[in-house]
Structures are given as structure tokens and as C-alpha cells.
Amino acid sequence: MPAPAAAGAAGAERAGRFARFWSANGAGYMFLAPWLIGFMVLTAGPALISLYLSLTDFDLLRPPNWVGTANYERIFTADAKFMASMRVTLFFVIFSVPLKLAFALAVAVALNRGIRGLPLYRAIFYLPSLLGTSVAIAVLWRQLFARDGLVNSFLATFGIEGPSWISHPDYALWTLIILSVWQFGSPMIIFLAGLRQIPTDMYEAASLDGASKSRQFWKITLPLLTPVIFFNAVVQTIESFKAFTPAFIISGGTGGPVNSTLFYTLYLYQEAFGFLRMGYASALAWILVVIIAAFTALSFLSSRYWVHYDD
Amino acid sequence: MTTRIDRRGVLAGAAAFGSLGALGIPAAWAQDARIRLLWWGSQNRNERTAAVIDLFTGANPGVAVEGESAGWDAYWARLATQTAGGNAPDVMQMDYRYIFEYARRGVLLALDDAMADGALDLSGFSQEAIAGGQVDGKTYGVSLGANSSTMIVSQAAFEEAGVALPEKGITWDDFAARAAELTEKAGKRGFYGSADAGGLEPTFEGWLRQRGKALYDAESKLGFDAEDATAWFAMWQAMRESGACVPADLQALDQLNIETSMVSLGHAGVSFAHSNQIVGYQGMSQTPLVMVPYPIGGPDSKPGQYLKPSMFFSLSANSGVPAEAAGFVSFFVNDPAATEVLGVERGVPESAPVREALKASLDALGQAQIDYIESLGDLAGPLPPPPPAGAGEIQFALKRINEEVGFGTPPEAGAEALISEATAILERG
Incomplete structure (x- = not known):
């Protein structure tokens, strides 16, 4: 080899290190490859490109021009719709997640009493979660909560004349929260599994000591279930931030009436495909990523104060 | 290692071969031009458009038309995404509001050459009807009908x-x-x-x-x-x-x-x-x-x-088959059989001979549209400037x-x- 000896030695050492690394880990990476390639090409790559596009004025039809942080500056200083959509989304997250978890837990506790036909009930209660994000259910919701829908027919039997819930700015978002709570199936299944993990001798000991059922729930069930509650809370919070289909269908893509259902994702969609501002929409998307990450980090930080791990 | 072909292998091979047919592989050697067409509209419009596609491919062997439709909401997202991916349809339905944005961004093909060499025949159109599809002095859209x-x-x-x-x-x-x-x-x-x-x-x-x-x-x-x-x-x-x-x-x-x-x-x-x-x-x-x-x-x-063009057909600037696409649009607005199928569902046809021929075959709703447009008289003013x-x-x-x-x-x-x-x-x- 004509190269200087020192460089050659360094090169050989590098090659040797790589060979050692490869012989130890190569097989692992080979097994990982199908997932890794998919992640790089389908997730990480597009995400990085969108980060670049968020610094441009890309309009889908022409090549993007670099605009620096102008999109972000506009979002934070001159975009009333950004604030409006943020308010709607936060309201939705703050009410739908706790309500949904409470409902899921209540049903799970009821089902955990060893009733007959549990698999059947479990399936029935899980069903809405499978259907919930579909277009058909959103359309059904429109029918239920419209002026002459089923809900108002029911209220009319009590002599109450209800408004068109789905298209009234004071109530429209609540119908979406109810729709979300109704899809309590997946947290319920996880709660049910968590309840099964709690040793029954704890309850036996407690009832021997004369603890009431509700006291048992607050002092045994809930504390031992906190890891499961934590998991469900994180997953559902992320899901709620990303909610899109129901608002899109129910408001016809407008976020109306009066922006009352303008979810953040819906606003992002409007900017990207309605008004062809893909660069601006990319910036909105990255802000959402940061917000979700911040919420998740906060949950993890707070968890050490209220989540009890058994071991 | 020996290769053994068992019954399951034969079946799989046959299925694979059969599915090639489903993927349109035979079309590759049977036909040499393929026009992609995208439009928005109701079920009624989809049926009429599909019937005209059949008429066109029947009259033009060697050309295939691949139609695709969407609702108004989804249409613009789909068109924008396909265009961004370098995959714009050869012929696309266009709206008066969007034609300026798309034309000025270089997505659409100027049709003046095709009109000059006869591939696109708009001789039955009034000057106003042609002008409705013009942006900055060039023609980018062929009006599919007038409405108000x-x-x-x-x-x-x-x-x-x-x-x-x-x-x-x-x-x-x-x-x-x-x-x-x-x-x-x-x-x-x-x-x-x-x-x-x-x-x-x-x-x-x-x-x-x-x-x-x-x-x-x-x-x-x-x-x-x-x-x-x-x-x-x-x-x-x-x-x-x-x-x-x-x-x-x-x-x-x-x-x-x-x-x-x-x-x-x-x-x-x-x-x-x-x-x-x-x-x-x-x-x-x-x-x-x-x-x-x-x-x-x-x-x-x-x-x-x-009176305004209810919608246009526009051609993609990147179309690989611009001549065939222009021919399809020309067929769409002129052919007697095609225009009879289409009726006035996209508005009252702009071509005077077509309008005349239609009068005999129109149903009550079609007739009502023509009557309505004609009855407007002095209630109708000039076309406003293009929307910004x-x-x-x-x-x-x-x-x-x-x-x-x-x-x-x-x-x-x-x-x-x-x-x-x-x-x-x-x-x-």
C-alpha cells in the first residue's frame, strides 16, 4: 500500500473496529433493517423534509423559496386563527381526556365484578372505538344532534325544545367531546387488564378490616392502577391533540360554526390544501409536535409524584 | 436443491399472471396513449362523464381514458397533491376561482396552439365564452357550460x-x-x-x-x-x-x-x-x-x-399526451352524441350548434335552464374581473x-x- 504507514494503521484500526462491531451487532441490525428502512424512508425522511419546508413558502405547485423563520413569526404574532384553533384544541383535550378515562374506568370496574358473558360485553363496549374515527359515525353524529335529530326528539317528550346542537357555537364542540368519550373502548380494555393484576388478597384483607367498597376503590384500586392510568392518559392526550376526522366531517371542513370546532389539525389542513400554503402548514405541524412533546414530558415529570410502581 | 412445482405453485403462478391483466398490463401493448381525467361532481355527473368516455374510446381506438372523480371538498386537495407529485391529470376540471392560481403557477397548458391547429375546435363558441377561460391573454380553460x-x-x-x-x-x-x-x-x-x-x-x-x-x-x-x-x-x-x-x-x-x-x-x-x-x-x-x-x-x-362558465376543462402543462387530451376536450364539447349524453348538467353548452341540437332532446329541467339563462336579460351584467x-x-x-x-x-x-x-x-x- 503506497499510503503513509500511520494513516494505513489508523485505517486498518478503523476497519478492525468496524469488523468487531459488525460481528457483534450486524445480525441485530440486519433483523432491524426492514423496520429501520421503513422508518427512515416513510417517517424520519418526510419529517425532516417538512422541517425544511416550514422555512419556505412552498405552495405545492412551484419550487419552494427560503423564507427563514417568517412562517413561525407570523404564527406567533399575527395569526388570530392559530390562537383560536389552539383554544379549541386545548378545550377539547382538557375535557375529553379526563371524561373519557373516568368513563372507561367506571365501565371497567363494573365489568370486573365477574359478571357472566364478560367477553360479549367487552366486545360491545369496544365496538365504538373501532367505528369512532370513521366518516360514517361522524355523519351519524350530525343526524343525532341536528335540530330535528334523535336527541331533540327525546327532549321534546319532556317539552324541551333543543337547538341544533351540532351547528351552534356554544354546543358544537361538546358534541365532539361526547363523541370522543363514547369511544372509551381501548382505555377500558387496558383498565380491565390492569384491574386483573391487582391481587385479590388485598381486597380480602381490607374487607376483614371493615373497609367499605368505595374506600377499597380509593385506597387500593386507584393507587395500584396509577401506572395504567398514566399510560392511558399519555396515549389519549396525544390522540386528542391529533383528532381530525370528526371535526372535518361535522363542520364540512370549515371548523364552523364561528370556528367553534376549528381543531388545530383542521386549521393545518385548511392552510395546506385549501389555501395551498404548504410551507406555513409545515410550520404549524412542527409547533404541534413541540406542544405534544411538551405535554408528554410534563406528564412524565409529574408521574413521579402520583404514579406508584409496585416493584 | 431440486425445483418442484406442486399444485399450489401452479395456482399461485396462474393467479399472479391473472392479476397482471387486472393491473392493466395488456393495455400497454394494445393502446399507445392514455389520458388521465379528473373531475368533481355528483353521481349523476359521474355517470354522464363515464358514458362520454366510452363514446370517445369507441371512436378513437388506440386511446384510453382513465377517469377519476371526487367531491368538491376532496377535489382540490387531490389535484394539488397530484400536481405537486409531478403526476397531474392530463385533463382536469377547473373552477373560475382556481384557474388563475393554477395558470399563473405554470401548471396549465396554454391551449392557443391547439386551437390554431384544429386539434381543439371551439368554432361554435362565442368570443365571450372563450374569453372566460383566458388568463393574462392566453386560453387555459374550455368552458363546459354557462350558468348564473x-x-x-x-x-x-x-x-x-x-x-x-x-x-x-x-x-x-x-x-x-x-x-x-x-x-x-x-x-x-x-x-x-x-x-x-x-x-x-x-x-x-x-x-x-x-x-x-x-x-x-x-x-x-x-x-x-x-x-x-x-x-x-x-x-x-x-x-x-x-x-x-x-x-x-x-x-x-x-x-x-x-x-x-x-x-x-x-x-x-x-x-x-x-x-x-x-x-x-x-x-x-x-x-x-x-x-x-x-x-x-x-x-x-x-x-x-x-353569466359565467360553470366550470372548465384544462390541460396539464406536463401532459405526455397533449394532442390526444385536446382531442378529448374537443370531443367533449362538440360531438353530437357526447353532448346529448351530457345535456345541461354542467351548465348550458357554449357551442351554438350544440345548444341548437340539444333543444329537441332536453328534458324539462334542461329546458328550464336554457329558459332561465335566456330570461335573465337586463338582470345580467358583464363578467367581473378575475378574483384575486x-x-x-x-x-x-x-x-x-x-x-x-x-x-x-x-x-x-x-x-x-x-x-x-x-x-x-x-x-x-
């Missing part, structure tokens, strides 16, 4: 209640009184005389033009001021209060399509629409509907409505602000919000 704004009136609702139908030339004041009378005499819960068109851009534009104003002027600035907008919002607020039009929570059910319009949902006797949509509206209604021009401002009211970039967003803002007024914001505040938002959108472009 209209009121869709439920004849049955008015007759059952014993109220006279609104007539051509009725003033806005009389219209409001007539609608309030219908609400009262019909006496049905959740049924009102008229839809609330305060958030509807074409209706606002017609009303502004009657006042001698415009939605946008030739310099792409707003053609109206806060005083106009206040009067507009106040007029609809008064109609809400008198019960002439539906309350805000009902109007908000309208998603700007035929299926959710107030007449289709049975909430009102009058909706505001475009004349070619009578076909779709009638399809949703059990009882007869008629078209009546917009109300007018009074004796010195100026023409508010105008951002017009689509302003349309959403108008709808939202009218909702705000309906739910309690004073008309003056609504007008101020509209002016400031619309100005900001236009500046941003």
Missing part, C-alpha cells in the same frame, strides 16, 4: 301555504316580507321562508353589483366598504328576527353543497345556488322546484347577476362572520371584521 346565480324555490311549499311565489324583479324588501309570510302561514316547526344567504359569496356579490359596487375591483382590491357590508349583514339580521329566514343554528348545517342546503333538508322554501345545480337540487326533492332570479334593489338597481389570490379564503371569512352576526355580533362589528380580515388576506396573497 339563481334562487331555487320550492313551488309546493309556497302553493300549499297559499303564498305567491317570488317573481322575477321582486325587491329584496318584498322578498323578505314574502318569505316571512311563508314562514307564518306554513306554521311548521323548523321551516322558514328562506335560507340565510348572508354568508354566501355569490349572493353578496350580486347584491353589491346591484348597488353599483363589486366584490373585487380590477386592481384586485376590495370593491366595497364597511357601510355596504353593514347594510348587508343588517338586512339578513332583520330577516332572521322577522322569521323570514332560518336562524343561525340551522343555516350552519349547510356545508355549501346541495345535500345540506336548507331546501334539500326541508328547512326553507328558498335556497341560493347556481342554475346548473337545479338538476342536483331536484334530485334531492320530492316536489317540483323552480328557478327565480335574485331579488333586486329597486327601480334604479344595476345588473347584479352575470386569497378569494377562496375570504369566502370562508364571509361565511364565518355572517354566522357570528347570526349568533349575536352587531352587523357593524361584523362589517369591520370582514373588511379588516379580507384586506389582510389580499395583502398576504
Whole structure:
């Protein structure tokens, strides 16, 4: 080899290190490859490109021009719709997640009493979660909560004349929260599994000591279930931030009436495909990523104060 | 290692070979040109368009047409995504609002050469009809039919209640009184005389033009001021209060399509629409509907409505088969059999010979459209200047602000919000 000896030695050492690394880990990476390639090409790559596009004025039809942080500056200083959509989304997250978890837990506790036909009930209660994000259910919701829908027919039997819930700015978002709570199936299944993990001798000991059922729930069930509650809370919070289909269908893509259902994702969609501002929409998307990450980090930080791990 | 072909292997091979056929592999050697076509519309339109595609491929062996359709909402997202991916359809349906944005961004093919060499025959079109598809002096769109704004009136609702139908030339004041009378005499819960068109851009534009104003002027600035907008919002607020039009929570059910319009949902006797949509509206209604021009401002009211191309066909600038695509569009607007299948569902055809030939074969709804367009007379004025970039967003803002007024914001505040938002959108472009 004509190269200087020192460089050659360094090169050989590098090659040797790589060979050692490869012989130890190569097989692992080979097994990982199908997932890794998919992640790089389908997730990480597009995400990085969108980060670049968020610094441009890309309009889908022409090549993007670099605009620096102008999109972000506009979002934070001159975009009333950004604030409006943020308010709607936060309201939705703050009410739908706790309500949904409470409902899921209540049903799970009821089902955990060893009733007959549990698999059947479990399936029935899980069903809405499978259907919930579909277009058909959103359309059904429109029918239920419209002026002459089923809900108002029911209220009319009590002599109450209800408004068109789905298209009234004071109530429209609540119908979406109810729709979300109704899809309590997946947290319920996880709660049910968590309840099964709690040793029954704890309850036996407690009832021997004369603890009431509700006291048992607050002092045994809930504390031992906190890891499961934590998991469900994180997953559902992320899901709620990303909610899109129901608002899109129910408001016809407008976020109306009066922006009352303008979810953040819906606003992002409007900017990207309605008004062809893909660069601006990319910036909105990255802000959402940061917000979700911040919420998740906060949950993890707070968890050490209220989540009890058994071991 | 020996290769053994068992029965399962043979079956798999046969299935794979069969599915090649399903993927259209044979088309690769049987046909040499493939035109991709994208349009939006109802089921009715899809059937008519598919029938014309069959006619075209029957008459032009060696050319295949691959049609794809979407609803209005999804259409623009799909077109934009396909265009961004370098995969724009060869022929695409275009709207008057979008043709400027797409043409100026270099997506569309200028058709002047194809018109000159005869591949695209528009000899039956009037000069105005061709000009409607021009951007900056070049032709980018072929009008598929003319339409105009209209009121869709439920004849049955008015007759059952014993109220006279609104007539051509009725003033806005009389219209409001007539609608309030219908609400009262019909006496049905959740049924009102008229839809609330305060958030509807074409209706606002017609009303502004009657006042001698415009939605946008030739310099792409707003053609109206806060005083106009206040009067507009106040007029609809008064109609809400008198019960002439539906309350805000009902109007908000309208998603700007035929299926959710107030007449289709049975909430009102009058909706505001475009004349070619009578076909779709009638399809949703059990009882007869008629078209009546917009109300007018009074004796010195100026023409508010105008005839416009309801939609265009445009060609992609990147099309690999521009000659065949131009031939398809030419076939679409000229061929006797094709135009008979299409009827007036996309509006009244622009080609004079086609219009003449159609008269014999039209059904009542088709005839009503031609009659309506011809009856407009001096109610129709010239085509306004092209809408500026951002017009689509302003349309959403108008709808939202009218909702705000309906739910309690004073008309003056609504007008101020509209002016400031619309100005900001236009500046941003």
C-alpha cells in the first residue's frame, strides 16, 4: 500500500473496529433493517423534509423559496386563527381526556365484578372505538344532534325544545367531546387488564378490616392502577391533540360554526390544501409536535409524584 | 436443491399472471396513449362523464381514458397533491376561482396552439365564452357550460301555504316580507321562508353589483366598504328576527353543497345556488322546484347577476399526451352524441350548434335552464374581473362572520371584521 504507514494503521484500526462491531451487532441490525428502512424512508425522511419546508413558502405547485423563520413569526404574532384553533384544541383535550378515562374506568370496574358473558360485553363496549374515527359515525353524529335529530326528539317528550346542537357555537364542540368519550373502548380494555393484576388478597384483607367498597376503590384500586392510568392518559392526550376526522366531517371542513370546532389539525389542513400554503402548514405541524412533546414530558415529570410502581 | 412445482405453485403462478391483466398490463401493448381525467361532481355527473368516455374510446381506438372523480371538498386537495407529485391529470376540471392560481403557477397548458391547429375546435363558441377561460391573454380553460346565480324555490311549499311565489324583479324588501309570510302561514316547526344567504359569496356579490359596487375591483382590491357590508349583514339580521329566514343554528348545517342546503333538508322554501345545480337540487326533492332570479334593489338597481362558465376543462402543462387530451376536450364539447349524453348538467353548452341540437332532446329541467339563462336579460351584467389570490379564503371569512352576526355580533362589528380580515388576506396573497 503506497499510503503513509500511520494513516494505513489508523485505517486498518478503523476497519478492525468496524469488523468487531459488525460481528457483534450486524445480525441485530440486519433483523432491524426492514423496520429501520421503513422508518427512515416513510417517517424520519418526510419529517425532516417538512422541517425544511416550514422555512419556505412552498405552495405545492412551484419550487419552494427560503423564507427563514417568517412562517413561525407570523404564527406567533399575527395569526388570530392559530390562537383560536389552539383554544379549541386545548378545550377539547382538557375535557375529553379526563371524561373519557373516568368513563372507561367506571365501565371497567363494573365489568370486573365477574359478571357472566364478560367477553360479549367487552366486545360491545369496544365496538365504538373501532367505528369512532370513521366518516360514517361522524355523519351519524350530525343526524343525532341536528335540530330535528334523535336527541331533540327525546327532549321534546319532556317539552324541551333543543337547538341544533351540532351547528351552534356554544354546543358544537361538546358534541365532539361526547363523541370522543363514547369511544372509551381501548382505555377500558387496558383498565380491565390492569384491574386483573391487582391481587385479590388485598381486597380480602381490607374487607376483614371493615373497609367499605368505595374506600377499597380509593385506597387500593386507584393507587395500584396509577401506572395504567398514566399510560392511558399519555396515549389519549396525544390522540386528542391529533383528532381530525370528526371535526372535518361535522363542520364540512370549515371548523364552523364561528370556528367553534376549528381543531388545530383542521386549521393545518385548511392552510395546506385549501389555501395551498404548504410551507406555513409545515410550520404549524412542527409547533404541534413541540406542544405534544411538551405535554408528554410534563406528564412524565409529574408521574413521579402520583404514579406508584409496585416493584 | 431440486425445483418442484406442486399444485399450489401452479395456482399461485396462474393467479399472479391473472392479476397482471387486472393491473392493466395488456393495455400497454394494445393502446399507445392514455389520458388521465379528473373531475368533481355528483353521481349523476359521474355517470354522464363515464358514458362520454366510452363514446370517445369507441371512436378513437388506440386511446384510453382513465377517469377519476371526487367531491368538491376532496377535489382540490387531490389535484394539488397530484400536481405537486409531478403526476397531474392530463385533463382536469377547473373552477373560475382556481384557474388563475393554477395558470399563473405554470401548471396549465396554454391551449392557443391547439386551437390554431384544429386539434381543439371551439368554432361554435362565442368570443365571450372563450374569453372566460383566458388568463393574462392566453386560453387555459374550455368552458363546459354557462350558468348564473339563481334562487331555487320550492313551488309546493309556497302553493300549499297559499303564498305567491317570488317573481322575477321582486325587491329584496318584498322578498323578505314574502318569505316571512311563508314562514307564518306554513306554521311548521323548523321551516322558514328562506335560507340565510348572508354568508354566501355569490349572493353578496350580486347584491353589491346591484348597488353599483363589486366584490373585487380590477386592481384586485376590495370593491366595497364597511357601510355596504353593514347594510348587508343588517338586512339578513332583520330577516332572521322577522322569521323570514332560518336562524343561525340551522343555516350552519349547510356545508355549501346541495345535500345540506336548507331546501334539500326541508328547512326553507328558498335556497341560493347556481342554475346548473337545479338538476342536483331536484334530485334531492320530492316536489317540483323552480328557478327565480335574485331579488333586486329597486327601480334604479344595476345588473347584479352575470353569466359565467360553470366550470372548465384544462390541460396539464406536463401532459405526455397533449394532442390526444385536446382531442378529448374537443370531443367533449362538440360531438353530437357526447353532448346529448351530457345535456345541461354542467351548465348550458357554449357551442351554438350544440345548444341548437340539444333543444329537441332536453328534458324539462334542461329546458328550464336554457329558459332561465335566456330570461335573465337586463338582470345580467358583464363578467367581473378575475378574483384575486386569497378569494377562496375570504369566502370562508364571509361565511364565518355572517354566522357570528347570526349568533349575536352587531352587523357593524361584523362589517369591520370582514373588511379588516379580507384586506389582510389580499395583502398576504
